[in-house]
Each structure stands twice: as C-alpha cells, then as structure tokens.
Amino acid sequence: MIISTIASHSSLQIILGANREGFKTRLYASPKRKNFYASLPVVDELIVADDLKEILSDEGIIIPHGSFVAYLGLDAIENSEARFFGNKRFLKWETKFELVDKALEKAGIPQVESVDLSEVRDDELYFVRMEGPKGGSGHFIAYGRELEDKLKSVSEPYRIERFIDGAYIYVHFFYSPILNRLELLGVDERLVIADSNKRRPFKALPYTIVGNKAVALRESLLPRLYDYGLAFVEAMRKLEPPFIGPFALHFAYDGDFHCIGFASRIDGGSNAKHWYSALYWGEEMLMGERIAREIKLALQEDRLEEVVT
Amino acid sequence: MIISTIASHSSLQIILGANREGFKTRLYASPKRKNFYASLPVVDELIVADDLKEILSDEGIIIPHGSFVAYLGLDAIENSEARFFGNKRFLKWETKFELVDKALEKAGIPQVESVDLSEVRDDELYFVRMEGPKGGSGHFIAYGRELEDKLKSVSEPYRIERFIDGAYIYVHFFYSPILNRLELLGVDERLVIADSNKRRPFKALPYTIVGNKAVALRESLLPRLYDYGLAFVEAMRKLEPPFIGPFALHFAYDGDFHCIGFASRIDGGSNAKHWYSALYWGEEMLMGERIAREIKLALQEDRLEEVVT
Amino acid sequence: MIISTIASHSSLQIILGANREGFKTRLYASPKRKNFYASLPVVDELIVADDLKEILSDEGIIIPHGSFVAYLGLDAIENSEARFFGNKRFLKWETKFELVDKALEKAGIPQVESVDLSEVRDDELYFVRMEGPKGGSGHFIAYGRELEDKLKSVSEPYRIERFIDGAYIYVHFFYSPILNRLELLGVDERLVIADSNKRRPFKALPYTIVGNKAVALRESLLPRLYDYGLAFVEAMRKLEPPFIGPFALHFAYDGDFHCIGFASRIDGGSNAKHWYSALYWGEEMLMGERIAREIKLALQEDRLEEVVT
Incomplete structure (x- = not known):
C-alpha cells in the first residue's frame, strides 16, 4: 500500500508517519522543491x-x-476518483465564513465577535x-478610526473582528472512526511576522505565519x-458526515475562549511536536504518524472504507 | 501499587509516568472535567x-x-493520614512571602528587589x-506614578518589586533521596496573556498563565x-526536612539572576517537555515520569518511607 | 575511543551523543562549573x-x-596537533565581517542590507x-537620528544594518562527508533579553541570548x-576545503530571507530539540548526537581521517 501527498505544508510528518507504519511513500513536488525532498530517505518515490494535479x-x-x-481546487478534489484519507467534502468547511459560522x-462553540464597519x-x-x-x-x-481607509484596498472577502487581548492557541485533534475516540494531540502558538514587535517600537506588521511553536497548555x-x-465532531457528523481524522480549533484566550476559526484537515501547527499523544498511545506521535496509524488499524480490521472517501 | 492524584495542573504527566513505570493510576476529577480525562487510556480509574477531598x-x-x-487546603493535607510523595510540610513554603524569603x-539565592510604596x-x-x-x-x-491608585483596589497581600527588563525563566529540579542526587530536568518560559503585546500597541494586560514553552537555556x-x-535543597533540609522530589526556581534574568519565587512541588512549567533528563537517564522523561521512577526505585530498595510523608 | 570537549555552549548534547554512540566522554570544565557537570552520568571523565587550553x-x-x-583562540586551535572533528580552519569564518561576506x-545567499552612517x-x-x-x-x-551618538561609545568593529521587521530564525545543518549528504536538522528562535518588550512599554534592551526555542518552520x-x-557547502568547499559537519545559517524573514550571519560550527540554537532528524534517521537526534553518529560511521568504514583535521 502506498501513501501519497503533495510536498508542502505538513507533508514531512505525513511521510514520516507512513514510513514508520510500514507504508511506501510517494511525494509530488514542484521542480524548485526537488533538492530538499530528494534528500529524505523516508520518501520512497x-x-x-x-x-501537481x-x-x-x-x-x-x-x-x-x-x-x-490551493493547488488542486475544491471541485477537482471532490470530483476526484482518487481515495482520500478523511472526508473530502469536509475540506471546504474552512474556506468560507458562512460555512465556518x-x-x-x-x-455551540463561542466565536470571536464580528462587527460591522458602522459599529466600530x-x-x-x-x-x-x-x-x-x-x-x-x-x-x-x-484602530476603528483607520479602518475605513485601510479597507479601501482590500479586494477579497473579509470580516472585522474585535481584537482580543490574549494568547492565540491552536488545538490539534484527531477523531478515530476505528476506535470511536477523539484524541487531543497537541497545542501550538504561531510565530508570525508581527511578533517582531517583541523587539521594536510597535508597528502594524503582517500576520504571515513563519512557523509554529509547541505550547503545553495550562x-x-x-x-x-x-x-x-x-461538540465539533458531533456537529460536523450532522452537517457533513462522516467525520474522519484530523482537525484543529483556533482560539483567542483572554480568560475566555473565543473561537477564531478551524482547520478542516491536518493543521500546519501540528508540525510543532507535542507529547500528549503518549497519553493515548504510550509513545509520541506527530499528527502525520497518527493518520498512518489509523490507516494501518483500518486495514488490519478490513475497514479501510470507513476512513477514506 | 496505585498512584493517585487530582485531575488538574500537571496530572497528565504524573499519570503518564505512573503508567509507564508499571503502577495503576487513579484520578479524582470534578464532573465538568470528566470527558477529557475519561478519554485517556493511561487513566486506570x-x-x-x-x-475532591x-x-x-x-x-x-x-x-x-x-x-x-487550592482544592484541599494546607491543613487538610498536613493533617491527612494519606501517603503523599514528597514532604507534605514543604507545600506551604511557596504560599507566603515570609516563607519564600x-x-x-x-x-543565599539573590531575590528581586522589593520596594515600599513610599520609595517608588x-x-x-x-x-x-x-x-x-x-x-x-x-x-x-x-509605573510608580500609577501605583498608589492601582493598589487601592487590591485586597490581598502583595509586594511591589522593581520590574526586571529581562527574560523570565523557570528551572525544574528533582532531588532524589534514593540516589542522593539533584537533577536539573528542564527550563520553561510562561505564555501569559500579557504576551499579546508582541502583536499590538502596548497595553497593561493580565499576567495569567495560559501555557508553557520549553527553553533550551544558554x-x-x-x-x-x-x-x-x-543551595535550595541544602537550606530546606535545615528548615523543613526531609527534602524529596520536584521543585522549581523562578528567575528574571537581565544579565544577572533575580529570583522571583519558587514552586514547592512539581511546577506546571514542567509540562513543557525537555531533553535534559536524558543526561541523567539516557531517555527523556517528564517530571511526572521522574516522580514515578523514584517511587519505583524506592520500592525496589524497600525504602518507600524515605520518599513519602 | 574518547570524545572530548569543553563544558559550555553545547557540550551537553555533544557528550550525550558520544555516550549514546558508545564513546567514552571527557569534559574540561572551569572550577566554578564543576557541580553541575559532575552530576551528569553521561560524563565519564x-x-x-x-x-582550558x-x-x-x-x-x-x-x-x-x-x-x-573565545577560550582557546583561533591560532592555538589551528596550530594544534590535536584531532578536531570538522575542519579547524572553518571556525574562523564566522569571526570577521569580511569572511562572512x-x-x-x-x-549567493542574500544578505541583510548594510548601510553607511552617512546614508541613514x-x-x-x-x-x-x-x-x-x-x-x-x-x-x-x-533610529537613524540616534546612531551617531550611540556609536561614539562602541569601540569594537561593527556594522549598521537595515532593521528587518520580521521573524529571526536559525537553521541547523549537518553535512556528512561519509554519506555525502546535507541534512537540515532543525530551526530555532532565540530568546533574548530584548524580548522582554512583549510585556512592557517599549525600551531598547540588550540582544543578549538567554536561550533557544524550537520552531517548526512553515x-x-x-x-x-x-x-x-x-550552496553554502559548495562555496566553502572552494574557499576552505574540506567541508565537514555542523553549521547554521541565520536569517531575518519578512517575506524574503535576509541572511544575518552563520555559525561555522555547532550552533547553540541546536540545543532546542527538533524532530526533523527522524526524516533522515528514523529517530530524533540532537546535533551533538549526529556528530557522534558521523564519527561512528567513519570509524566503521575506516574513514576517520575524512571527518577530522
């Protein structure tokens, strides 16, 4: 059995996991990314x-x-005959405010407050x-006084949220249809360009993600x-069944949790290794390793069709 | 043999360690925390x-x-007939400025400078x-000019310290009576709500701890x-013998170390996993695992009474 | 075979690695550092x-x-008869702006822009x-307006760089002459005293490194x-052959990478443990462990002279 993915985002941990669980691994990479991925013994092909289609x-x-x-488009994925781990139709849920809401x-997860420009x-x-x-x-x-002006140059759909003075944490879950169990596998904090403000007089800087750091949550x-x-798994089971595998909930925390979104697939923040998996498995696993483990369990019980779509 | 604790603070690593070292585990949880702890295979009961008393x-x-x-009260613990790992009477030492000092x-550990309101x-x-x-x-x-006003609403005992422009680090130790050895097992940095200032114009925000991040100290x-x-172990052996197990020293570092307190038990910052334990044990252990290892060593040598009170 | 180093900087991971790979370990420590290093079972001598000479x-x-x-001086190292892992003559390359450039x-690695005082x-x-x-x-x-004044008190060689509003990341590499392979083993972020600004109104503070935190890079x-x-390995092979072992490239990233320097030896940031080594070795290794592995591989193939100078 071969496990395949695209060389980007969280493919390293996916390939590592597949290799560990005994699968062959195949990686699709754009030419400019060849040197790095070609250097890795865990990539079989x-x-x-x-x-990349x-x-x-x-x-x-x-x-x-x-x-x-981003690489393939939602329609191409949903209409594909290929076997995807997880529910193909779940992928779109993070892409639109309407679906996120x-x-x-x-x-019943409390969201950060959104406001209209007229209310700021x-x-x-x-x-x-x-x-x-x-x-x-x-x-x-x-600041509210700057918004009207700054929004003039925004050409894509956006939302104005109250800024939460708090910690921003990203919680990584895996729901196993084989074990009928939800596992909380880790928490990370993003490292963004704007964090540069910890070393300079304040300046509004981009929120572009540069990396992720593991957090041991209180x-x-x-x-x-x-x-x-x-509650999220239960809701999605009604809205878009079946529910299979990894997702992440994103929060601002200022003493209360305010949900700011979610990832309807493995979240890049799970690249920051965490030890919580040992509570479920006796050993530390990255989310990519957990995915491969689920496929192996499914194959062992001849239930592969329950984890792919 | 069963190892028991309360479901909170650092119970995950305690239970994980007990499980790894071959003990049965028992966890006392308040009803609203049931779902999470019930999902963990390392919890036997x-x-x-x-x-929670x-x-x-x-x-x-x-x-x-x-x-x-917080849950049980110092008196109830000290007067309890139950067997606690560590010295029950050490727990109170972090709770009062007088004892900390x-x-x-x-x-002989240098403390951060405290000042009187009249001196600011x-x-x-x-x-x-x-x-x-x-x-x-x-x-x-x-700022000094704001203090008198802000302190009016403070109803509990407090202390005014010179603010140290530096890194705040928390150092996790384990003293083993069985091996007669002090182990330095890790260092963490707190993630607090006030850290939100790395992404916004400065605002005085709460210091509430949200999580912990491992630091490889210079x-x-x-x-x-x-x-x-x-020196801390030596001092406490005179002040409140015997000395057994985990503690943490807390420092602000601006080129010099200024101690800002300590934890007279396992510190939550040890939830951030660190590799220093491999220097002592050849394998990485969380503090909770180290505790279970000590109990196991004590049992093997029939010296359990040296690590419980 | 004995592996020796000086007790400082990244000696813990070097000694741990040597111990794991089956070497005897010898550590040279100044008297005031004795207690800590003497407590570690991985130190044989x-x-x-x-x-320390x-x-x-x-x-x-x-x-x-x-x-x-800093302890021995470049000349003493280069003229020494002792066997050093790596290319002794590479060590000097990080010590002078001229060599770094x-x-x-x-x-062909893009550097941060340097400016003349007259241009600020x-x-x-x-x-x-x-x-x-x-x-x-x-x-x-x-700020530019402050520079002339502040530079009056600087007595050592310096350079004025454009400040990059971005993330500062340090990338840890190992080049193996035995396997003829470059491995990317980790990324860290420095914890510096100036980071204190994430909790206080801005103040220009020292950039002194206090520790390192692992980053899972995007x-x-x-x-x-x-x-x-x-490209770095290729360049140094021409400038100062042979190329052997660890180095790090240091970058500011604001959407583009701007190189701010490099370490021409094991970088202290590799003390922050990372999992990328599992992609090459199936297990996690610190850089110090990777070094010991290389020596072991070299000995097994009777090629030790290819990794020492």
Whole structure:
C-alpha cells in the first residue's frame, strides 16, 4: 500500500508517519522543491511535476493537507476518483465564513465577535480577517478610526473582528472512526511576522505565519477544549458526515475562549511536536504518524472504507 | 501499587509516568472535567467527585501538584493520614512571602528587589506580585506614578518589586533521596496573556498563565542555576526536612539572576517537555515520569518511607 | 575511543551523543562549573582545569563548539596537533565581517542590507551588529537620528544594518562527508533579553541570548533554505576545503530571507530539540548526537581521517 501527498505544508510528518507504519511513500513536488525532498530517505518515490494535479490519478491513499485546496481546487478534489484519507467534502468547511459560522454555531462553540464597519469605535483595536486559510497573509490590525481607509484596498472577502487581548492557541485533534475516540494531540502558538514587535517600537506588521511553536497548555484549560472538540465532531457528523481524522480549533484566550476559526484537515501547527499523544498511545506521535496509524488499524480490521472517501 | 492524584495542573504527566513505570493510576476529577480525562487510556480509574477531598482517604500514593493547596487546603493535607510523595510540610513554603524569603535567604539565592510604596519613583516600572501561587492572576505592572491608585483596589497581600527588563525563566529540579542526587530536568518560559503585546500597541494586560514553552537555556547559565538548586535543597533540609522530589526556581534574568519565587512541588512549567533528563537517564522523561521512577526505585530498595510523608 | 570537549555552549548534547554512540566522554570544565557537570552520568571523565587550553593536548577526538574560539583562540586551535572533528580552519569564518561576506557572496545567499552612517535616515530603525559571535551582546537597535551618538561609545568593529521587521530564525545543518549528504536538522528562535518588550512599554534592551526555542518552520520555506545550505557547502568547499559537519545559517524573514550571519560550527540554537532528524534517521537526534553518529560511521568504514583535521 502506498501513501501519497503533495510536498508542502505538513507533508514531512505525513511521510514520516507512513514510513514508520510500514507504508511506501510517494511525494509530488514542484521542480524548485526537488533538492530538499530528494534528500529524505523516508520518501520512497519523488514525482517532480509542474502540475501537481497529477496526484489526482494516484492509486494510493492520498493524505490531503492545507495546500491541497490551493493547488488542486475544491471541485477537482471532490470530483476526484482518487481515495482520500478523511472526508473530502469536509475540506471546504474552512474556506468560507458562512460555512465556518454554520459549523461553530451548530457545535455551540463561542466565536470571536464580528462587527460591522458602522459599529466600530475610533479608539478600539480591530482585527480584519480575510476569508479562507491564507497562512495569515492579508489579515491586519487597525484602530476603528483607520479602518475605513485601510479597507479601501482590500479586494477579497473579509470580516472585522474585535481584537482580543490574549494568547492565540491552536488545538490539534484527531477523531478515530476505528476506535470511536477523539484524541487531543497537541497545542501550538504561531510565530508570525508581527511578533517582531517583541523587539521594536510597535508597528502594524503582517500576520504571515513563519512557523509554529509547541505550547503545553495550562492543564485546567484542556477539559473545556476537549468538550469543544467533541461538540465539533458531533456537529460536523450532522452537517457533513462522516467525520474522519484530523482537525484543529483556533482560539483567542483572554480568560475566555473565543473561537477564531478551524482547520478542516491536518493543521500546519501540528508540525510543532507535542507529547500528549503518549497519553493515548504510550509513545509520541506527530499528527502525520497518527493518520498512518489509523490507516494501518483500518486495514488490519478490513475497514479501510470507513476512513477514506 | 496505585498512584493517585487530582485531575488538574500537571496530572497528565504524573499519570503518564505512573503508567509507564508499571503502577495503576487513579484520578479524582470534578464532573465538568470528566470527558477529557475519561478519554485517556493511561487513566486506570477515574473517580468523578464533587468534593475532591475524597482523595485524602485514598490508600495509594498521592502525588500532590499545584492545585492541591487550592482544592484541599494546607491543613487538610498536613493533617491527612494519606501517603503523599514528597514532604507534605514543604507545600506551604511557596504560599507566603515570609516563607519564600526565609527559604531563599537561607539558600543565599539573590531575590528581586522589593520596594515600599513610599520609595517608588514616578517614571520607573514596577511589578506588583500577589502572595502565593495564583497562576499569574492578579499580578500587574505599573509605573510608580500609577501605583498608589492601582493598589487601592487590591485586597490581598502583595509586594511591589522593581520590574526586571529581562527574560523570565523557570528551572525544574528533582532531588532524589534514593540516589542522593539533584537533577536539573528542564527550563520553561510562561505564555501569559500579557504576551499579546508582541502583536499590538502596548497595553497593561493580565499576567495569567495560559501555557508553557520549553527553553533550551544558554548552557553557560546552567552551572550557576544548578548551584542555586543545590543551595535550595541544602537550606530546606535545615528548615523543613526531609527534602524529596520536584521543585522549581523562578528567575528574571537581565544579565544577572533575580529570583522571583519558587514552586514547592512539581511546577506546571514542567509540562513543557525537555531533553535534559536524558543526561541523567539516557531517555527523556517528564517530571511526572521522574516522580514515578523514584517511587519505583524506592520500592525496589524497600525504602518507600524515605520518599513519602 | 574518547570524545572530548569543553563544558559550555553545547557540550551537553555533544557528550550525550558520544555516550549514546558508545564513546567514552571527557569534559574540561572551569572550577566554578564543576557541580553541575559532575552530576551528569553521561560524563565519564571530568577534568576541572583553570586553564582550558589543556584540551589541546587531549588524545581523543575533540568536538569544537561556540566557546572554543573565545577560550582557546583561533591560532592555538589551528596550530594544534590535536584531532578536531570538522575542519579547524572553518571556525574562523564566522569571526570577521569580511569572511562572512566572502562566504555568503560565494554561495549567493542574500544578505541583510548594510548601510553607511552617512546614508541613514532619521526615522528609520537600524540594527548595529558587533563583529563575531558574542551571544548577541553588544548588538543594539536605534533610529537613524540616534546612531551617531550611540556609536561614539562602541569601540569594537561593527556594522549598521537595515532593521528587518520580521521573524529571526536559525537553521541547523549537518553535512556528512561519509554519506555525502546535507541534512537540515532543525530551526530555532532565540530568546533574548530584548524580548522582554512583549510585556512592557517599549525600551531598547540588550540582544543578549538567554536561550533557544524550537520552531517548526512553515514547510513551504524549507526547500529554499535547504538550497541555501547546499550552496553554502559548495562555496566553502572552494574557499576552505574540506567541508565537514555542523553549521547554521541565520536569517531575518519578512517575506524574503535576509541572511544575518552563520555559525561555522555547532550552533547553540541546536540545543532546542527538533524532530526533523527522524526524516533522515528514523529517530530524533540532537546535533551533538549526529556528530557522534558521523564519527561512528567513519570509524566503521575506516574513514576517520575524512571527518577530522
């Protein structure tokens, strides 16, 4: 059995996991990324391709990640005959404000407050969020008095949120259909360009993500986050069944949790290794390793069709 | 043999360690925390209880952590017949400025400078610290000119400290009575709500702890910290013998170390995994795993009474 | 076979690695560092010495790190008869602006822009970098209008750089002559005293390094960094052959990479543990462990002379 993915986003941990669980691995990479991926012994087959849509005719099990929608498009994925780990139709849920709201409302997870431009107060700080996952690019902060002017140059769908003075944390979950269990596997904090302000007089800088850092969350906060995870799985099972595999809930925390979005696939923040997986598995696993483990378990029980679509 | 604790603070690593070292595990959880802890295979027995004082009649070995004093009270712990890992009477030492000062002075560890309200200078920055471990809540920074006003609303014991422009690091130690050895097992940095200032124009925000991040400390700083750890153990052996198990020293570092307090039990910052344990044990261990290892070593040598009180 | 180094900088991971790969370990420590290093079972022989130059007559394989030049001097190292892992003559390349520029230009790696004092603009922010590795000490930021005044008190060679509003990341590489392979083993972010600004109104503070934190870099950034690594190895093979072992490239990233320097030996930032090594080795290794592995591989193939000078 071969596990295939595109060389980007979180493919390293996906390939590492597949290798560890005994699968062959196949990676589709654009030419300029060849040197790095070709150096890795865990990659059994590297397909250097100008058009990454080639992966849609792969006969292995494809693990989608945060670059798939950008590279392939939602329609091509949903209409593909290829076997994807997880629910192909779940991928679109993070891409539109309308779907994000629908999922979070159904789950009863409190969202950050959105405001209309007419409601903003001059001296309050706001966060303008672009629609869909963009790795943080495009988002910006501004005072109410600056908003009208700054929004003139924004040409894509956006939303004005109250800025939360708090910590921004990203919680990584895996729902196993084979074990019928939700696992909370890690928490990360983003490293963004705007964090440069910890070393300079304040300046409004881009929120572009540069990397991720593992956070050991204060333990008393975990039970509520786990309940949010359970509620999310339950909601999505009604809205877009079946529910399979990885997702992440994103929060601002200022003493209360305010959900600022989610990833409807493996989240790049799970690249920051965490030890919580040992609580479920006795060993530390990256999310990519957890995915491969699920496929192996499914194959062992002859239930592969329950984890692919 | 059963190892028991309360579901909070650092119970995940305690339970994980107990499981790894071959003990049965028992966890006391309040009802609203049930879902998360019930999902974990490392928990052998989950006791959902409205009153967590039930743990005081547990017949296993109880591992106390940072929530014990809040949940149970110092008197109930000290008067309990239950077997606690570590010295029960050491737990109180972090709860009062007077005891903190006594311990640090005895150990000769330099403390951050405290000042009287009458001494503050208008344009200097100060840190107002509430007494006892509160997870950072209540502490605040202010300029001298703001202090009198801000202190009016403070109803609990506090202390005014000179604000140190530096890194805040938390050093995790384990003293083993069985091996007669002090181990430096890790260093963390807190993630607090006030860190939000790395992404916004400055605002005085709460110091509430949200999580912890591992720090690989500059190696040249470790020998002095280790010496402080040795001195602390030596001092507490005189002030409150015997000395057993985990503690943490907290420092602000601006080129010099200024001690800002300590944890007289496993510190939540040890939830951030670190590799230094491999230097002592050839494998990486969380503090909770180290505790379980000590109990196992004690049992093997029939010296359990040396590590419980 | 014995592996020897000086007790400082990154000696813990070097000793741990040597121990794991089956070597005897010998550590030279100044007297005030004795307690800590003496507590570590991975140290087979601790030589407490006032003069660390004793190491130059060690008959084992010496692993140099970032404190060697400061303790021993470049000439003493280059003229030593002792066997050093890596190319002794490479160590000097990080110590002079002229050599740094020569290496980076030869490799075609884009550098941060340096400016002359006469070119600075009053309201722009600049970073003044001292020559050579100093653990961040001495570097400072200032607006153009402040520079002339602040530079009056600087007595060592410096350079004025445009301040990059971005993330500062440090990329750790190992080039294996035995496998003829470049490995990208980790990325870290420095924790510096100036980071204190994430919790206080801005103040220009020292850039002194306090520690290092692992960063899981956004995966799409890795292939370019790997290409930079390859180009660096290729350039140094021409400028100062042979190329052996660890180095690090240092970057400011604001959407583009701007190289701000490199370490021509194991970089202290590799003390922050990272999982990328599992992609090459199936297990996680610190850089110090990777070094010991290379020596072991070389010995197994009777090619030790290819990795020592």
